[in-house]
Amino acid sequence: MHTGARLSRRAFLGAGAALGVAAAFAPSRVSEARVPSVGPITRSIALSAGETELRLLGPDKPPTRILAYDGEPFRTIRAKKGDRLEIAFDNRMHEGSTVHWHGIRLPNEYDGVPTLTQPLVQPGGRFVYRVPLDDPGTFFFHPHCDETGQAGRGLAGVLIVEDERDPKFDAEFVLVLKDWRLAEDGGFLALSEPDGASKAGTFGATRTVNGKPAERLEAPANGDVRLRILNIDSTRVMDIGVEGAPAALIAVDGHALDPIPMDDLPDGIWRMGPAQRIDVALRMPGEGGTVRIGDYRAAEIYEFATITAQPSRRAARRFHPPGLPAARLPRPDLKRAEQLTFTLQQATDAAVKEAGLPPDDPLAKALIDSLCVGATAYWAIDQQAWPTGAQRKLPAPLARLKAGASYRVVIKNGTRFPHPIHLHGHAFQVIDSSSKRLPRHWADTVLVQSGETVEIAFVAAPGDWVFHCHILEHMETGMMGWFRVV
Ligand code: C2O
Ligand code: CU
Numbered sequence: 001m002h003t004g005a006r007l008s009r010r011a012f013l014g015a016g017a018a019l020g021v022a023a024a025f026a027p028s029r030v031s032e033a034r035v036p037s038v039g040p041i042t043r044s045i046a047l048s049a050g051e052t053e054l055r056l057l058g059p060d061k062p063p064t065r066i067l068a069y070d071g072e073p074f075r076t077i078r079a080k081k082g083d084r085l086e087i088a089f090d091n092r093m094h095e096g097s098t099v100h101w102h103g104i105r106l107p108n109e110y111d112g113v114p115t116l117t118q119p120l121v122q123p124g125g126r127f128v129y130r131v132p133l134d135d136p137g138t139f140f141f142h143p144h145c146d147e148t149g150q151a152g153r154g155l156a157g158v159l160i161v162e163d164e165r166d167p168k169f170d171a172e173f174v175l176v177l178k179d180w181r182l183a184e185d186g187g188f189l190a191l192s193e194p195d196g197a198s199k200a201g202t203f204g205a206t207r208t209v210n211g212k213p214a215e216r217l218e219a220p221a222n223g224d225v226r227l228r229i230l231n232i233d234s235t236r237v238m239d240i241g242v243e244g245a246p247a248a249l250i251a252v253d254g255h256a257l258d259p260i261p262m263d264d265l266p267d268g269i270w271r272m273g274p275a276q277r278i279d280v281a282l283r284m285p286g287e288g289g290t291v292r293i294g295d296y297r298a299a300e301i302y303e304f305a306t307i308t309a310q311p312s313r314r315a316a317r318r319f320h321p322p323g324l325p326a327a328r329l330p331r332p333d334l335k336r337a338e339q340l341t342f343t344l345q346q347a348t349d350a351a352v353k354e355a356g357l358p359p360d361d362p363l364a365k366a367l368i369d370s371l372c373v374g375a376t377a378y379w380a381i382d383q384q385a386w387p388t389g390a391q392r393k394l395p396a397p398l399a400r401l402k403a404g405a406s407y408r409v410v411i412k413n414g415t416r417f418p419h420p421i422h423l424h425g426h427a428f429q430v431i432d433s434s435s436k437r438l439p440r441h442w443a444d445t446v447l448v449q450s451g452e453t454v455e456i457a458f459v460a461a462p463g464d465w466v467f468h469c470h471i472l473e474h475m476e477t478g479m480m481g482w483f484r485v486v
Contacts, residue, residue, distance in 0.1 A: 035461045036105050036132040041086040045077065046070075047099070049143070049155055050092035054211055062186035066154035067093065073211040074176045074232070076158040083161075085131040089121065093150075096120040100144040101131050101159065102275060103253055103427070103444035108463025111424055112144050115394060116464045116482060120145060135327035135427065136163035137254020138174075138228040138277045147472040148234060148374075152181070152191035154211075156232045161254070167322035169281070170223030170314075175215065175293070175305055176230045177238065179204030191234070197473040198346075198378040200417050201235030209304040217305060220312030221287040224322070226250075227280040227305075229293075231272045234472040237418055237447065239269040239297035242282055244290055248321035251279035255329075255427060255442035259321035266437055269296055273420025273447040275470035283319035284309045329427050329442060330459035337406035337457055340399055344421070344448065344469070345414045347377040347385045347478045374476035379415075379469070385478030386468070398481035403462040410455045413448040419474060420447045421454075423483075424465040428458035445470055460485040 052071040053063040069075040079085060091097050098121055100112035110129045114120040121127045139159040143150040158174060181189040181204040196202025209215050219225050231238055241262065248259040249270055254277060262268055262280070270278055282291060287309050294303040377385040387395055401407060408431070411421055422445040430438050430446050434453040438446075448454045460483070468480035 035107065036134040038107060038130040038132050039084055041130065042083045043079065044086045044088070046090070047075075047087050047157075048090040048092050049097055054154070056180050056182060056206055056208065056211065057184075057186055064180070064182060064186045064188070067150055068154055069157045073154060074156055074158055076160065076174065078160045078162065079133050081133060081136045081161055081163045083133045085129075085133065087129040087131060089127050089129060091121045091123055091125050094123050095146060095150070096122050097143045097145050097150060097155075098127065099129060099141050100424070101129070101139070101141050102422070103137075103139045104131060104133065104159070105135060105425060105427060105461065106131055108425065108465070111463070111465070113424065113464075113466055114145050116466065133161045135254060135329070136161045136166065136325060137251055137256075137327070138230065138279055139254050140230055140232060140275075140277070142232070148192045148476055151232070151472060152234050153188060154178070154180075158230060160228065163325045165325040167324070169226040170284075171217075171219040172226040172228070173215070173217055173305070173307070174228045174230070175209050176211075176232055177207075177209055177295070177304065178233050179236055180206040180208065182206050192473045192476075194376070196235070197374070197376070197477050201471045201473050203235050204233070207302050207304070214303065215305040217307040218310050219284050219307050220314060221284055221289070221309035222314035222316050223284045223312060225282050225284060225291075225307065227282070227293065228277065229272075229280065230277045231274055233274050235274060237271060237273045237297060237420070238295040239267065239271050240278065241269040241294060241296045242280060243292045243294075245282040245285055246319040247280050247282035249278055250281045250321060250324050252441045253277055253427075253443040253445060254279075256324035256326045257439065257441045259323055260439060261321070267296075271297075271437075271447060273418060273445065273470060274472070275420055275422055275445045276443075276447065279324065281321040286316060287311050327427065327442075330461075332406035332408070332429060332457040332459050334406070334408065334431065334457055337408045339408040339410065341410040341412065342382050342398065342481075343412045343414050344419050344479060345380050345383070347380040348383070374473075377478035379474050379477055379479035381467070381479060381481045384481060386475070386480035388477060395481070397464070397484040398467065399483050401460040401483050401485045403460055403485050406457065406459050408455055408457045410453060411446070411448050412453045413450055416450050418447055418449045419469040419471060419479065420445050421467070422470045423456075423458070423467045425461055425463055426458045426465070428456040431455050431457050462486060
């Protein structure tokens, strides 16, 4: 049967070796050590957060009151490389929020981390973000306070930065993956439970793409298609695969890499944790043929999109996946870089004890409300847990870095669960993984599996930048720290 055939294909591909580290690395030739500056605004956008209804359980089931920007689930902003956006954010929710521009390199004051970079935007309040877009690619934005609650109820948007050098495709589809924790009446189940928060996370059972059970799409026969796939779930790690068409990975977290045929990846899939994105190029089959895109991680495959080939005048021809233009990113000097090591671990009592900023630091008196913290610490980075419960001070930075200097950061996962680790305000190079699972690539979030060690490198940009797990419950129960770069 169908499913069996696909499972055996997966097992067959599983025999493939891990990728060589040197494979598929697209170096950008230009070194730009500067931080993108805002400069003159090219476009002003109003953005509000509030409630809206979505029928997640089905057309004749009760709707769910979700959170969304501008009343539109996963509101999408399309902009051009070089744009300078001015985004006036209005908080129309009953709780404080901020907006974080995930993966965007920008001045620290617009990074959206309450306390560290800005005050919390209270209900009815406004904050104006100025966001320079120097890097083309697939990005997203989301709140950075009570993320388990706010993002868990749907608050997130897509930010696509187009480059005039982008190759032309016959069709492009944005696929936003998110699960929901729903009760039968359409309301939400608890978005976090201790057993989830302290382990792999609390999973949603209602799986969606673009807020629907699945997408049924069409594209011209023998045409070229670009997929922008975003895992914005709070918890779930997914194994993305494509069947029925030759396909290649062309970008990770928005950043171009030398195209890697999907069949050359270990198991024929790209493993993607929360907050990670990929761009995939594929060649449609002949008329009537169907391409299937799914998450192959669980025993029950979640086929979230199919694309059916429509009549077209295009002839069948060989597929050469088109490479995307690379961003001009500051390139770390790996020889001279200072190396830092951080271990992801479960919180011990020592991790939770007072480890505040020195009292003369202007941020030292930050109160717990504006830290948006959880109640319990289950996780830590190097014995230090982001404050939870009654701990009322912002913790000391994990490290103090020099602006413009290169760093290699070794991330060791000493836990039994995978953690997608995100550094704000930078694009980093993933330079090595102990499993040899990862090609060299640029990213803003990297999945570190249980027992694995991953090394990243970057040029430090000035500011206070958080470094955290993007399984939202993990970040809110301790697995977050920050770097001070001066
Ligand atoms: Cu998308 Cu601090 O994260
Ligand atoms: Cu985690």
